[in-house]
Amino acid sequence: MLRTLLLLATLVTLPLSAAAQDRAAVERQFRGWLVQTVWPRAQAEGVSRATFDAAFDGVRLNWDLPDLVAPGTTPETPRRQTQAEFGAPGKYFNRNSVDGATAVGRQMAARHAGALAATERATGVPGRIILAIWGRESGYGRVAIPHDAFEVLGTKGFMSTRAPYFTDELIAALKIAEAGHVPPRAMKSSWAGALGQPQFMPSNFLAFAADGSGDGRADIWRSEADTIASIGSYLARHGWQAGRDWGFEVVVPPSVSCTLEGPDQGRPIATWEEMGIARVSGKAFPAAERAGEGYLLMPAGRHGPAFVVTPNFYVLKDYNMSDLYALFVGHVGDRIAYGMGDFEGDWGRVGGLYxxxxxxxxxxxxxxxxxxxxxxxxxxxxxxxxxxxxxxxxxxxxxxxxxxxxxxxxxx
Known part of the structure; x- marks a missing residue:
């Protein structure tokens, strides 16, 4: 699932040819699809006609979205993919991104100490980790979330390369509106349909959003307390292990092959230690971690920092399926809480290939x-x-x- 905002991701595709499409005709097909296909499904899921009509009042197809396949055409092949999570590792950890997320995160830690502490008590997820995700997803709510969710999900449900998936998400968004969590026109999303400050897809909102303010609603667009509680709920429900860290930067000696990387090649952290892997800080691994399973992570191979990570690292990856994303979150969280500096290992000039x-x-x-x-x-x-x-x-x-x-x- 991709929740990254437009400022963090760009997918360049060949444009749909206006000459090849009668857009007015396609718009009419879209309105017919809403009435004939979407409305019966929504009604069966308990959505009222009033909510349905309010959601699509004034909504038109957004022809500027990526991955569109207009009726009667075939999918066009992307020229290139430059999404930040999958590019050059060093670029992902650029100075402005890391320092900005850290500095504002410390301010938010003080401002929302009560909500963070309450969520940590309820879920076992450390406040620093919640803050780092919040910062990465929406700049702690400061980055504009520009799109109308019903316009995005309606367009993609009607004519995208993953139309069935987005149609399901559109139904989920209608259920959110029906429940009164937010008025339809206030339901803002990214270009991919991810909602609010934590950037949840609508189905994830229904499964994991939480009311942190106690007002009976989960408003992840306008409530910081609800945003914090929802991120904690998501991670806890995906298996966050309370009392364990996310991982440690390490030195991997030449005698340990980088081919031992991966979550399917785990072993007790004490065993990695016996193989010669040591923390870059020179400190021993915490006693509480040594018996637990750890996994070798080398996101740039021998060209960058190396880590021994815990199962919690892979819970972070459930939020966004990228090693760099999960690593950024863990690293920024540590900087917010502990004042840690940069990684000791240098990323090197790797990555950035098509x-x-x-x-x-x-x-x-x-x-x-x-x-x-x-x-x-x-x-x-x-x-x-x-x-x-x-x-x-x-x-x-x-x-x-x-x-x-x-x-x-x-x-x-």
Whole structure:
């Protein structure tokens, strides 16, 4: 699920050709689809006609959204994908983003200490982690959330490459309006339909949104207390383990292969320690963590910082399926609460390849029998360690990260 705001993500696609489409006719088809398809489903889910009509009053198709497939046309292939979570690691941790989220986060920690403490008591999720997610998703509510949710979800439900998914989310949004959490015109979303300050998709709102203010509603658009409670609820319901950290930056000696990365290769943190992995701070791993399972994380392979993370790291990934996102949240949370500085490891000049180039490498690795997790052009842990295994099998030093020259080498 992608909840990132327009300021943090851009998907560049070929525009729909106005000459090839009679947009007025398509708009009429859209109105017919709302009445004939959406309304019966919404009515069956308990949505009143008054709520339905209010939600779509004045709503038209938004032709500027990405991934649209107008009736009678075929999907157009994106030229390139530059979403921040999947680009160059060093760029994701740029100075302004990290320092800004930290500085404002400390202000918010003081301003909302009561709500944060109440949510931590109720869920076991540390306030610093909630703050870091809030900061990353909407700048602590300071970043404008520009779109009408019913315009976005209606457009995408009617004519996008994932129309059934967005239609389901549109029904969920109507149920939110019916329950009175927020008036339809105040229901603002990102270009992907993610709602409010925590950037929940509507179905996630229905499952996890919480009333932190005690007024009987979960208003994640206008209530900081509800936003804090909702983020804590989401993480707790996804398995956050109270009393455990998210992870630790470490030094990985050459004797430990980067191919050992991944949540399916966990072992007690004490075992990683026995293998020679140590915290960059020089401190021992906390006694309470040593018996717990930990996982090697090397998001830039040998070209960047390395970490031993806990199961809580993967709970953060449930919020946004990106290693860099989860790492940013953990790191900024630590900076807010503990005054920690930058990572000791340097990211190096890696990443930034086109997804098509990474996908070509993935297909070549698949042909050799490697499990890369799918040829999607994203260098996740399965792709990273598959590159390392290929490097080791061909007599190279494993670096476990895609580089431009590998595309041609893998083709032979």
């Amino acid at each position: 997804r098509s180039d990474v996908a070509a490498m993935q297909r070549a690795l698949q042909a050799q029998g490697h499990d890369v997790g799918g040829a999607d052009g994203l260098a996740g842990y399965k792709t990273r360690r598959s590159i390392g295994r290929w490097q080791e099998a061909t007599g190279q030093t494993a670096t476990c990260f895609p580089e431009a020259g590998m595309k041609a080498a893998l083709a032979h």
